[in-house]
Amino acid sequence: MAEPISDLTASWINNTGIQLSWTAATDATTGSLYTVYVLQNVNTQIPNWVPVATLSASVIYSPVSSAYSIGLPTTSYLMPWSLYQTLISQSLINANSVAFSIVHTDYLGAESIATNISAFQKQMLQPFAPPHLTHSIGIDGLGQFKIGRAHV
Helix, strand or coil: CCCCCEEEEEEEECCCEEEEEEECCCCCCCCCEEEEEEEECCCCCCCEEEEEEEECCEEEEECCCCEEEEECCCCEEEEEHHHHHHHHHCCCCCCCEEEEEEEEECCCCCECCCEEEEEECCCCCCCCCCCCCCEEEEECCCCCEEEEECCC
């Protein structure tokens, strides 16, 4: 069995996409693949994981030696905003959160346990004023908390 990825994070970037980043599986090689899945049909009785990207070995060019080499698969994925908008228009995902799953497949074709994360849209409403405390907290003669109205 292939080892799973670790340290998966998701960042929601409005009008750009959702950025996923992780640490490579401990047994990752140039023959490894990472498959990124999105949870779709979330409002139905049986939602399903649908692959949206497969990340394989990367080609690296070294200008110093003018040579190419093969590197490990990339450990990040940006789900484009256009894909997010398409999935929303088809009612396949929720507008405020998206669930992702990443599976590592090693060079023998063995798959790891999936690593999952949900990305949530940032809060759009900003507080219009600082909170106003209307209660004061004190301690009574018996050492118990007492709450009373503050005088403003």
